[in-house]
Amino acid sequence: MKWLQTVQQQFLQHKYAINAKQLGDNAELAWSNLGYWNDATSFYPEACRQLADQLAQAVHLTSKDRLLDLGCGQGASLVHWQQQYHVQNIEAVELQSSCVIQIQKLLPELPAIHQQSFLNLKQVQFQTGFDVVLCIDAAYHSNLNLFLDSAGSVLNSKGRLGFHYLMWSEKWLDLNSFQKKKYQWLLKAADVNLNHLMTELVLKQTLQSYEFAEIEIRDLSKGVLQGFANYFHTLQQLSPQTTDLDAFKIRMTAKLCRKLYAEGVVKYVQISAKK
Numbered sequence: 119m120k121w122l123q124t125v126q127q128q129f130l131q132h133k134y135a136i137n138a139k140q141l142g143d144n145a146e147l148a149w150s151n152l153g154y155w156n157d158a159t160s161f162y163p164e165a166c167r168q169l170a171d172q173l174a175q176a177v178h179l180t181s182k183d184r185l186l187d188l189g190c191g192q193g194a195s196l197v198h199w200q201q202q203y204h205v206q207n208i209e210a211v212e213l214q215s216s217c218v219i220q221i222q223k224l225l226p227e228l229p230a231i232h233q234q235s236f237l238n239l240k241q242v243q244f245q246t247g248f249d250v251v252l253c254i255d256a257a258y259h260s261n262l263n264l265f266l267d268s269a270g271s272v273l274n275s276k277g278r279l280g281f282h283y284l285m286w287s288e289k290w291l292d293l294n295s296f297q298k299k300k301y302q303w304l305l306k307a308a309d310v311n312l313n314h315l316m317t318e319l320v321l322k323q324t325l326q327s328y329e330f331a332e333i334e335i336r337d338l339s340k341g342v343l344q345g346f347a348n349y350f351h352t353l354q355q356l357s358p359q360t361t362d363l364d365a366f367k368i369r370m371t372a373k374l375c376r377k378l379y380a381e382g383v384v385k386y387v388q389i390s391a392k393k
Contacts, residue, residue: 137364138162138192141353147193147224151255152375152386154338155345163194165345169282169338170195170254171202176334176390177278179203183249186211186272188236188281189256193221196228209244211236236260239268247274253281259309262316266328273393279330280390282338284310286317289383301383308374315384330391339379339386347376 138148142162153165154172179185181204187195190210199205210231212218218233225231232242236253237260251269262283269279284305293301302312316324318335325333350372378384 136191136367140364140368143194145194147197147221148191149194150191152342152346152371153349154341155349156341159345159349162349165349166194167198167202169342170198172336172338172388173252173254173280173282173390174199174203176336176388177250177252177280179205179250179252181205183207184246184274185209186244186248186251188251188253188269189213190217190221190231191256192217193225195252195254196221196225209248211239211242237264237268239272242272244272248272248277249274250278250280252279255282257281258284258314261311261314262321262324263328266325266330270328270330270393275393277393278390279393280388282342283321283387283389284315285321285335285385285387286315287382287385288317289381290317293383304374304377305384308371321387321389325389325391330393332390332392334390336388336390337385338388339382342386343375343379347372347379 136150138150143149143166145163149163149166151166151169153159153162154169155165156168159165159168179199183205184207185199185205187199187208187210190196190212191214196208196210199208207229209229210221211234212221212231213233213235215233218231221228221231234242236256251273253269257265265281269281273279298312305312305315321335322333350368378386
């Protein structure tokens with residue numbers, strides 16, 4: 119358990135920042151998610167785009183949609199929506215001030231980017247509601263009820279929501295108290311509250327309680343968790359290991375992803391729904 123305690127102490131201090139260059143993305147507006155990996159995926163930016171595409175396709179994103187990107191990080195997704203989906207009406211929400219400043223500098227044509235938690239969207243004065251709200255690889259750090267209440271408040275009638283979350287598999291019910299405690303530490307190290315996770319049935323019921331319909335939950339565990347862990351293993355073989363805090367965070371993230379996928383108790387899922 120010593121490595122878990124070390125992760126908890128060091129990882130949480132930098133829970134939102136990621137050094138994309140160490141993962142292979144040197145762009146000024148870089149990606150910052152785990153990526154979706156398949157046998158043909160070789161590069162980190164490619165995997166990140168694929169994870170974004172999975173989500174965009176699930177909500178049927180079109181060029182005519184008014185889009186809100188939650189937790190947009192360093193801004194790569196904003197460029198992706200513009201270039202690949204030709205979406206012009208985009209706003210974004212990001213908590214990290216350094217990312218907001220960089221995006222404002224490099225994407226001056228963006229209608230608006232708001233420095234705010236995506237759990238506090240009711241405090242942002244949006245001019246109108248949104249047709250689509252997307253949150254790539256970030257919502258599982260928060261309470262699902264708070265997230266749905268916030269995101270639902272800015273959606274138009276029949277608006278679509280897409281996000282990633284963590285979910286208990288059936289194996290969770292068979293764990294003893296010690297094993298569940300172990301998962302509490304594992305998830306806490308990654309800034310995930312064990313009490314926020316649900317089974318698939320409860321997850322659907324929670325979405326329905328916020329008046330969401332056409333709910334689709336897709337298991338991406340292999341492509342995301344195993345994929346990122348395998349990619350990091352390849353990186354280690356190709357280049358010398360660094361020992362700074364950024365590298366430590368990436369290494370521990372990969373170790374956690376491998377463990378979660380191997381044990382199969384926690385699933386990484388993509389959720390799409392319509393208001």
